[in-house]
Amino acid sequence: MRIKKLSDSGVKLMQGNEACAAGALAADCRFMAGYPITPATEIPEYLSSRMFAAGGVFMQMEDELASINAVIGASWGGARAMTATSGPGFTLMQEALGYAAVTETPLVVINVMRGGPATGQPTCTSQDAVMQARYGGHGDYEIIALAPSSVQEAFDFTVRAFNLADKYRVPVFVLSDETVGHTREKLLIPESVEIFDDEYQGVCREYFKPDENGVPPRIRFFQGHDVLVDGQLHDQRGIRAGTDPAVCAQAIRRYCGKILDHIDDISSVEKFFPEDAETLVIAYGSVSRSALSAVRRARDEGMKVGMLKLNTVWPVPEKEIRAACAGAKRVIVPEMNVGEYLREIQRIAGCDKVQGFSSIGGVFPAPKAIYEKIAEVT
Amino acid sequence: MNSTAEKYIRKEALPFIFCPGCGHGIVVNSFLRVIDKLGIGKNQMGLVSGIGCSSWSPVYLQFDCLHTLHGRALAQAEGLKAVNPDKTVVVFTGDGDCAGIGGNHLIHAAKRNVDITVIMMSNYIYGMTGGQRAPTTPYGAITKTSPLGNEEHPFDLFRLVTGAGATYYARASATHPIQLDKAIEEGMKHKGFSFIEVLSPCPTTAGRNIFSFKTPSEMYDWYESQVAVLKPGQTEAPDGKIGLGILYMNNERAELCSVQAEKKEVARNEN
Ligand SMILES: Cc1ncc(C[n+]2csc(CCOP(=O)(O)OP(=O)(O)O)c2C)c(N)n1
Ligand code: SF4
Ligand SMILES: [Mg+2]
Numbered sequence: 001m002r003i004k005k006l007s008d009s010g011v012k013l014m015q016g017n018e019a020c021a022a023g024a025l026a027a028d029c030r031f032m033a034g035y036p037i038t039p040a041t042e043i044p045e046y047l048s049s050r051m052f053a054a055g056g057v058f059m060q061m062e063d064e065l066a067s068i069n070a071v072i073g074a075s076w077g078g079a080r081a082m083t084a085t086s087g088p089g090f091t092l093m094q095e096a097l098g099y100a101a102v103t104e105t106p107l108v109v110i111n112v113m114r115g116g117p118a119t120g121q122p123t124c125t126s127q128d129a130v131m132q133a134r135y136g137g138h139g140d141y142e143i144i145a146l147a148p149s150s151v152q153e154a155f156d157f158t159v160r161a162f163n164l165a166d167k168y169r170v171p172v173f174v175l176s177d178e179t180v181g182h183t184r185e186k187l188l189i190p191e192s193v194e195i196f197d198d199e200y201q202g203v204c205r206e207y208f209k210p211d212e213n214g215v216p217p218r219i220r221f222f223q224g225h226d227v228l229v230d231g232q233l234h235d236q237r238g239i240r241a242g243t244d245p246a247v248c249a250q251a252i253r254r255y256c257g258k259i260l261d262h263i264d265d266i267s268s269v270e271k272f273f274p275e276d277a278e279t280l281v282i283a284y285g286s287v288s289r290s291a292l293s294a295v296r297r298a299r300d301e302g303m304k305v306g307m308l309k310l311n312t313v314w315p316v317p318e319k320e321i322r323a324a325c326a327g328a329k330r331v332i333v334p335e336m337n338v339g340e341y342l343r344e345i346q347r348i349a350g351c352d353k354v355q356g357f358s359s360i361g362g363v364f365p366a367p368k369a370i371y372e373k374i375a376e377v378t
Numbered sequence: 379m380n381s382t383a384e385k386y387i388r389k390e391a392l393p394f395i396f397c398p399g400c401g402h403g404i405v406v407n408s409f410l411r412v413i414d415k416l417g418i419g420k421n422q423m424g425l426v427s428g429i430g431c432s433s434w435s436p437v438y439l440q441f442d443c444l445h446t447l448h449g450r451a452l453a454q455a456e457g458l459k460a461v462n463p464d465k466t467v468v469v470f471t472g473d474g475d476c477a478g479i480g481g482n483h484l485i486h487a488a489k490r491n492v493d494i495t496v497i498m499m500s501n502y503i504y505g506m507t508g509g510q511r512a513p514t515t516p517y518g519a520i521t522k523t524s525p526l527g528n529e530e531h532p533f534d535l536f537r538l539v540t541g542a543g544a545t546y547y548a549r550a551s552a553t554h555p556i557q558l559d560k561a562i563e564e565g566m567k568h569k570g571f572s573f574i575e576v577l578s579p580c581p582t583t584a585g586r587n588i589f590s591f592k593t594p595s596e597m598y599d600w601y602e603s604q605v606a607v608l609k610p611g612q613t614e615a616p617d618g619k620i621g622l623g624i625l626y627m628n629n630e631r632a633e634l635c636s637v638q639a640e641k642k643e644v645a646r647n648e649n
Binding site for chain 2: 030031033052053055059062063067071073079095099221223224225226227228229230232237
C-alpha cells in the first residue's frame with residue numbers, strides 16, 4: 001500500500017454519483033468507458049473532462065458490451081479502469097464480467113441500481129440487482145460487492161473497490177442505488193487515500209500461478225511477460241485446458257477460493273446496539289439509513305432492537321451475520337426488492353427466525369414504515 | 379517450422395487448431411514475416427482476438443495477447459490502445475466475429491479512426507461451429523443454417539467499413555502471399571483504423587457446405603481463379619473478379635489517440 005495525498009481534500013457538497021467518480025479519480029483510476037443510462041449518467045458526465053485532466057482517458061462507447069470490454073483491455077494495459085451503469089446495462093455486461101473473473105482482470109463497476117426487470121423503472125430506486133451481481137454470469141466464480149448508503153460511503157467504498165480489485169484480481173462492484181446516487185450531502189474528501197500498488201517483479205511466465213493467497217501475479221501488458229489471457233479455462237501458463245477436468249476444476253475452485261478464503265479481510269459490517277437486541281434489523285445500502293433511524297426510534301421507546309449494517313454484501317459476511325443473529329429472537333431484512341438478500345440471511349439464521357420487509361415499485365422505505373414493522377413483531 | 383515462425387511462436391500453445399489446408403495459417407505466417415521485417419520489439423505490440431478459428435491465430439504467438447469473447451476483440455483492443463497510445467495493437471478476427479456479432483464495435487472503431495490494425499479472415503462461413511451462415515456468405519449459398527440457399531445478401535465490407543470512417547482498407551488473399559504481406563505491412567504502418575480483409579479458404583466447413591471441393595488444393599485453385607490484383611488507384615477488378623490490393627487510404631481524418639492526447643493537454647491547462 002502506498003499513501004496518496006489528495007490535493008482537493010476538505011468538505012464538499014456532492015451527489016452520490018459524483019462522489020463515486022471523485023473516489024475513482026482519487027484511487028488513480030485512469031480509464032473510464034461508459035454508456036449513458038439513468039440513474040448512473042452523472043458518473044460518465046463527471047469524468048468526461050476530469051479523466052483527461054488527470055492524464056487518463058474517458059470513452060463513451062457504443063453500448064455496455066463495448067464499455068466493459070474496453071475496461072478489460074485497459075486494465076490489462078496497466079490502468080485502473082472502471083465503468084458505471086444500471087439495470088439493462090449491467091445485464092449486457094454479464095458475459096464480459098465472467099470473462100474478467102476467469103482471466104482475473106481487476107476492474108470496478110459502479111451499478112447504480114434502478115427498478116427492473118427490462119427497462120423497468122428507469123428513474124426509480126431499487127436494490128434488485130443484488131443477486132444478479134453475484135449470479136449474473138454463467139459459470140461458478142466469486143466477485144466482491146460493496147453497498148454504500150451515503151455520499152461519503154460512495155467515495156470511500158469506490159476507493160476501496162479499486163484496492164480490492166487489485167489485491168484479489170477480481171471484478172469489484174459498487175452496488176449503489178438511485179437514492180444514494182442522487183442524494184446531495186456533505187462529503188469529506190480525506191487528506192490522503194491508500195492505494196494498493198503491489199506489482200510483480202521480474203519476468204513472469206506462469207501468468208496464473210497463485211501465490212499463498214490463491215491470487216495470480218499482478219502483471220500487465222508491455223512488461224516483457226508475453227502474457228496470454230484467455231477466457232477458455234486455462235492452466236497456469238494461460239494455455240487452454242477446456243477439456244482437462246483436473247485443471248478446470250482446480251481453476252474454478254481457485255476463482256471461488258481466493259475470495260471465500262478471505263471473507264474476513266474483505267468483509268465490512270457495522271453493529272448498532274448489539275448488547276441486548278431481541279429484534280435485529282439487517283440492512284445494506286440506502287435502506288440501512290432508514291432502518292437505523294427506525295431502530296433508534298424503537299429503542300427510544302424501550303424496544304430491544306439492534307441493527308447490523310452490511311457494507312460488503314458479496315462475499316456474504318457470514319460470521320458476523322451468524323453472530324449477530326444468534327442472540328436475537330427475530331430478524332427483519334428490509335430491502336428494495338422482493339426479498340433477495342433475505343435468502344442469504346435465512347440460509348444462515350434459519351427461515352423461522354428471519355423475515356423480509358420488501359419495498360418494491362420504486363418506493364424508498366421511510367423510517368416510519370420500518371419502525372412500524374419493528375413495532376409489529378417486537 | 380520456418381525460422382521466422384520459430385522466432386515468434388509460443389511453443390507451449392501448439393499444436394495449432396487449424397485444419398490441414400486452412401488459410402488462417404498462411405495469414406499468421408505472413409503477419410510474422412511483416413513484423414520481423416518492421417522489427418517490432420517484444421514490448422511494443424499487443425495482440426487481441428475474438429472467438430472463432432481465425433481468432434486463435436495470436437494465441438500461438440509469443441506476444442502479450444488477449445483472446446477475448448466472441449465479437450469483443452475490438453472493444454478490448456480500444457481500451458488497451460487508449461491507455462497505451464504509443465504501442466502497436468493488432469486485432470485478429472473472423473468474418474463472423476468481426477462483422478456478425480462484433481459488427482457494432484466494427485463500425486464504431488472505424489468511426490473513431492483509432493490506430494488499430496485489424497486482420498479479418500474471411501472464409502464465407504462460421505468455421506469453428508461447423509459451417510453456419512456468416513455475414514459474408516454469398517446469396518443463395520448452402521450452409522448448415524441455410525440449407526435452402528442463403529436468404530440474405532452478404533455485406534459489402536469495403537463500403538461498410540470505409541463508409542463508417544476507416545482510413546485504410548486492403549483486400550488480400552491467402553492464395554497471394556506477396557500481396558498479403560504488403561497489405562498487412564502498409565496497414566501496420568498506417569496511423570489510423572486499418573482494415574485488412576483476407577480471403578482465407580476454409581476447406582473443412584466452407585469446402586464441404588458452400589462448395590463441394592474434394593481437396594484443399596482444388597479450393598485454392600478456385601480462389602485463384604476468382605481474384606485479380608488491382609492496379610494502383612483501382613478499387614474494383616475488371617471482369618467481376620474480387621480485387622486484391624490497397625483499396626483506400628486517407629491521411630487527413632484525425633486519429634482518435636492523437637485527439638485524446640490533445641484533450642489531455644487542454645484539460646490539464648484548464649484545471
Ligand atoms: C456469445 C457467443 N455466441 C456464439 C458463440 C459460438 N461461436 C464460436 S466461434 C463462432 C463463429 C466464428 O466464426 P468466424 O468469426 O467467422 O471464425 P472462423 O471460425 O470462421 O474462422 C461462433 C458462432 C460464442 N463463442 N459466443
Ligand atoms: S474449420 Fe475451416 S476455418 Fe476452422 S480451422 Fe478448419 S479449415 Fe480453418
Ligand atoms: Mg469465418
